[in-house]
Amino acid sequence: MTTSEWKNYRVDIQDGVATVLVDVPGEPVNTLSRETGAEFGAVLDALEKDPAVKALVVASGKKDGFVAGAKIEMLRDVKDAAEAAELSRDAQAGFDRLEKFGKPVVAAVHGACLGGGLEWAMACHYRVVSNDKKTQLGLPEVQLGVIPGAGGTQRLPRLVGIATALDLVLAGKTVKPKKALAIGLVDESVPPALLLEVARARARALADGEKLRPAAPGVVDRLKKDPQATLQKMALEENFLGREVLFRQARKTLLEKTKGHYPAPLAALEAIQAGIEKGMEAGLATEARLFGDLAVSPVARELMGIFFATTALKKDNGTADPSVKGRKVESLGILGGGLMGSGIAYVTTNAGIPVRIREKDDAAVARAFAAVAGIYDGRVKKRSLDRLEKLARMRLLTAGTGWEGMERVDVLIEAVFEDLKLKQEMLRTFETLNPKGIFATNTSSIPVGEIAAASAHPETVLGMHYFSPVNKMPLLEVIVTPRTADEATATAVALGKKQGKTVIVVGDGPGFFTSRVLAPYMNEAVMLLLEGASVEDLDAALVGFGFPVGPMTLLDEVGIDVGAKVAKVLHGAFGERMSVPEAMGKVLESGRLGRKNGKGFYTYGDPKKKKAVDETVYDVLPGGRKRKRIDREEIAQRCVLQMVNESLLTLGEGILRSARDGDIGAVFGLGFPPFRGGPFRWIDAEGSARVLERMRRLEGRFGTRFRPAPLLVEHAATGKPFHG
Numbered sequence: 163m164t165t166s167e168w169k170n171y172r173v174d175i176q177d178g179v180a181t182v183l184v185d186v187p188g189e190p191v192n193t194l195s196r197e198t199g200a201e202f203g204a205v206l207d208a209l210e211k212d213p214a215v216k217a218l219v220v221a222s223g224k225k226d227g228f229v230a231g232a233k234i235e236m237l238r239d240v241k242d243a244a245e246a247a248e249l250s251r252d253a254q255a256g257f258d259r260l261e262k263f264g265k266p267v268v269a270a271v272h273g274a275c276l277g278g279g280l281e282w283a284m285a286c287h288y289r290v291v292s293n294d295k296k297t298q299l300g301l302p303e304v305q306l307g308v309i310p311g312a313g314g315t316q317r318l319p320r321l322v323g324i325a326t327a328l329d330l331v332l333a334g335k336t337v338k339p340k341k342a343l344a345i346g347l348v349d350e351s352v353p354p355a356l357l358l359e360v361a362r363a364r365a366r367a368l369a370d371g372e373k374l375r376p377a378a379p380g381v382v383d384r385l386k387k388d389p390q391a392t393l394q395k396m397a398l399e400e401n402f403l404g405r406e407v408l409f410r411q412a413r414k415t416l417l418e419k420t421k422g423h424y425p426a427p428l429a430a431l432e433a434i435q436a437g438i439e440k441g442m443e444a445g446l447a448t449e450a451r452l453f454g455d456l457a458v459s460p461v462a463r464e465l466m467g468i469f470f471a472t473t474a475l476k477k478d479n480g481t482a483d484p485s486v487k488g489r490k491v492e493s494l495g496i497l498g499g500g501l502m503g504s505g506i507a508y509v510t511t512n513a514g515i516p517v518r519i520r521e522k523d524d525a526a527v528a529r530a531f532a533a534v535a536g537i538y539d540g541r542v543k544k545r546s547l548d549r550l551e552k553l554a555r556m557r558l559l560t561a562g563t564g565w566e567g568m569e570r571v572d573v574l575i576e577a578v579f580e581d582l583k584l585k586q587e588m589l590r591t592f593e594t595l596n597p598k599g600i601f602a603t604n605t606s607s608i609p610v611g612e613i614a615a616a617s618a619h620p621e622t623v624l625g626m627h628y629f630s631p632v633n634k635m636p637l638l639e640v641i642v643t644p645r646t647a648d649e650a651t652a653t654a655v656a657l658g659k660k661q662g663k664t665v666i667v668v669g670d671g672p673g674f675f676t677s678r679v680l681a682p683y684m685n686e687a688v689m690l691l692l693e694g695a696s697v698e699d700l701d702a703a704l705v706g707f708g709f710p711v712g713p714m715t716l717l718d719e720v721g722i723d724v725g726a727k728v729a730k731v732l733h734g735a736f737g738e739r740m741s742v743p744e745a746m747g748k749v750l751e752s753g754r755l756g757r758k759n760g761k762g763f764y765t766y767g768d769p770k771k772k773k774a775v776d777e778t779v780y781d782v783l784p785g786g787r788k789r790k791r792i793d794r795e796e797i798a799q800r801c802v803l804q805m806v807n808e809s810l811l812t813l814g815e816g817i818l819r820s821a822r823d824g825d826i827g828a829v830f831g832l833g834f835p836p837f838r839g840g841p842f843r844w845i846d847a848e849g850s851a852r853v854l855e856r857m858r859r860l861e862g863r864f865g866t867r868f869r870p871a872p873l874l875v876e877h878a879a880t881g882k883p884f885h886g
């Protein structure tokens with residue numbers, strides 16, 4: 163019998179087993195809502211009463227996904243903590259009922275099984291997964307600033323042990339089928355084609371009273387099998403004192419890692435601990451209460467804001483006209499296979515697109531190959547890729563010193579040295595060979611329009627600004643000039659997404675968006691250094707604000723010479739307010755380039771030792787080695803306000819298309835703290851009138867570089883937020 167009386171479920175009954183397929187209509191993936199929860203309860207009611215049904219299989223009706231999690235719009239729209247806690251209690255009750263259901267229930271999982279999806283699967287009595295790449299399981303809730311709220315903090319440690327559960331939940335990690343099986347999260351892993359068949363067979367066997375899981379082994383057997391793991395588990399998880407140590411240590415590590423900025427992982431820890439120490443019921447109550455508090459917390463609001471922004475960007479073709487389609491990119495050319503070129507070659511071949519690199523000599527060709535292979539090897543070592551897959555992807559890469567092949571590529575990305583003449587020469591040669599091809603420059607500071615000035619087809623020229631290291635950094639900034647055709651923009655945006663990037667499209671101008679807003683932030687840090695601040699205070703202040711590293715460390719990493727070059731370009735473009743302090747020249751003259759030559763604001767001797775400030779750098783700076791204490795709060799505010807004000811200017815000038823893009827660019831490209839949402843979300847949270855007042859005060863002290871952007875004045879006057 164097949165019934166179609168449900169909106170979100172298809173039920174098929176055969177040989178005593180009811181297969182319930184979750185299939186939320188009109189959506190590409192299944193997400194859980196009040197509606198899917200209530201309806202599942204009704205499905206259970208019906209199947210409970212049906213004497214023909216002896217057992218259930220729960221699976222997905224979508225091709226490649228189980229359940230991606232709770233519907234996030236539902237969380238965003240709750241009005242207060244009490245409502246969110248109630249949402250959690252309802253979901254808990256639903257899965258509780260499933261766990262206690264009188265007939266055996268087997269989960270058959272293929273594709274993403276995340277958050278509420280995994281909580282659902284864990285409440286079933288047996289779990290079979292497909293051993294497919296698309297299958298992944300996890301509780302990523304902390305990444306949105308909340309915790310699993312449907313029993314996840316309780317069932318996971320009971321299934322996989324406390325230490326493993328903490329490892330997964332506190333960082334929101336996901337696992338593949340093999341690992342899921344090894345840690346006991348699932349019972350079986352089978353080829354996708356057999357998934358439903360095996361799940362039904364297990365459901366039937368359970369209904370017949372068969373024991374599918376071997377009885378838990380006794381201590382002696384466990385010790386024989388794996389003495390070290392068993393002893394560790396006994397010492398840490400199976401006695402009260404050991405557990406105390408485990409939880410205390412986890413809390414300490416979390417505080418060090420999150421610096422107190424992210425409350426969700428700590429709350430998850432608290433819920434897990436409550437459940438282990440006081441039992442499931444108390445654990446569930448704690449989970450629901452904390453879930454409620456977190457769902458309406460400012461951090462969750464910002465993290466969800468970022469989630470919605472990236473989701474919207476995924477659907478955005480990068481132009482004002484949503485009907486524009488990009489060209490299909492069947493092959494990509496790259497000029498220059500250095501640091502950036504080889505990284506771009508990796509992300510492209512990894513996306514299954516053939517790449518041709520042109521380098522200047524044979525040695526450079528060999529280095530480019532080795533660099534791409536090196537990134538793949540790292541993945542093979544970490545087991546996120548196997549050797550055959552690596553070889554298949556490397557086969558998509560060819561390289562040489564001539565232009566052959568470039569006449570056929572759909573897009574060419576140039577990543578040669580940062581030199582206008584050289585880039586223009588590359589553009590001209592490419593155009594004569596391939597007049598229709600799209601030419602993208604990866605320049606970090608030269609306005610794209612200046613390069614395009616050499617072009618006979620400026621409508622095919624744009625910028626694709628990647629960040630280093632390309633294989634890790636999530637952002638791509640696509641730069642369009644007034645003459646770039648929409649088709650070229652849409653092509654670059656779609657290519658970037660295929661390469662796994664979050665893509666923002668910005669207008670042309672010195673420094674585009676990211677480099678431009680970073681410059682005054684870095685300059686302010688240098689100004690503070692010249693006023694006498696210490697390198698330690700500067701870095702600690704901005705790490706305290708939530709950046710992953712402080713400005714002095716960043717300058718060392720990027721290269722002090724590179725920073726000085728970009729600063730000079732921007733000073734030339736924007737004058738006085740971006741003037742580069744002269745003392746920076748002295749720092750460079752003292753032979754400091756940063757990490758790359760082992761000499762910067764820090765010393766880079768022994769990699770095992772904690773890096774220390776190189777006190778001799780103060781000898782070329784005003785004030786010498788005797789540094790002044792400048793309040794860290796003031797340091798952070800001054801630097802951040804520079805970045806924020808510059809962001810406002812770029813929005814006002816139309817470099818940015820929207821506040822959303824600026825927030826994403828700053829968070830994903832510059833490390834602006836995600837829990838603060840980005841420069842524009844930060845202004846909204848602080849209040850534009852208050853931000854304006856701080857700017858005015860600083861303008862009084864330091865002059866034009868703190869002159870508030872017109873947009874800030876406007877928003878302060880109307881009180882209108884940047885995000886509705």
Ligand code: NAI
Nearest residue numbers: 498499500501502520521522526577578579580605606630
């Ligand atoms: P790199 O020095 O590592 O690579 C440049 C490569 O271009 C070298 O391998 C060189 O042999 C090759 N090359 C030079 N002239 C050539 C020619 N005529 N034909 C073919 N190949 C040629 O430099 P990197 O860091 O990869 O930078 C490349 C571009 O990317 C620059 O425009 C840079 O400003 C930009 N960029 C760099 C970032 C970074 O963090 N390093 C970030 C974003 C953009």
